[in-house]
Amino acid sequence: xxxxxxxxxxxxxxSSPQLLYQYISTPSxxxxxFADNVNSRGEMFNFIWDGSEEQAKLxxxxxDEFVKFTWLAEEDDSFFEMRIIVxxxxxxxxxxxxxxxxxxxxxxxxxxxxxxVSSLKQVLGSA
Numbered sequence: 319x320x321x322x323x324x325x326x327x328x329x330x331x332x333s334s335p336q337l338l339y340q341y342i343s344t345p346s347x348x349x350x351x352f353a354d355n356v357n358s359r360g361e362m363f364n365f366i367w368d369g370s371e372e373q374a375k376l377x378x379x380x381x382d383e384f385v386k387f388t389w390l391a392e393e394d395d396s397f398f399e400m401r402i403i404v405x406x407x408x409x410x411x412x413x414x415x416x417x418x419x420x421x422x423x424x425x426x427x428x429x430x431x432x433x434x435v436s437s438l439k440q441v442l443g444s445a
Contacts, residue, residue, distance in 0.1 A: 322418040332444035339382045342400040351438040
């Protein structure tokens with residue numbers, strides 16, 4: 319494993335798991351909040367921000383539950399996962415993010431996720 323630090327953040331989102339899954343698993347859904355543009359060919363996803371491009375491979379997915387990607391530019395075992403969790407009692411829907419960052423960049427990475435998920439909530443009308 320790399321010297322990157324694993325971190326997790328959780329966001330409560332007013333949405334059905336099915337709708338939320340469309341926004342975290344499809345190029346069109348991800349283009350609405352995660353990146354300026356997203357294209358995919360099979361398991362390969364191209365994420366485009368302000369003209370720069372990053373490639374990720376879809377490692378695993380389970381419908382209405384989670385998606386797990388790895389960045390191809392990373393030379394380690396790091397990944398990022400977006401998991402939908404529904405509280406059995408309250409039925410609250412949460413988006414649980416697992417990601418990796420260099421130790422001195424964890425706070426910055428968490429803030430980036432907060433900004434991204436804030437955009438997702440606006441798209442969903444959950445803000």
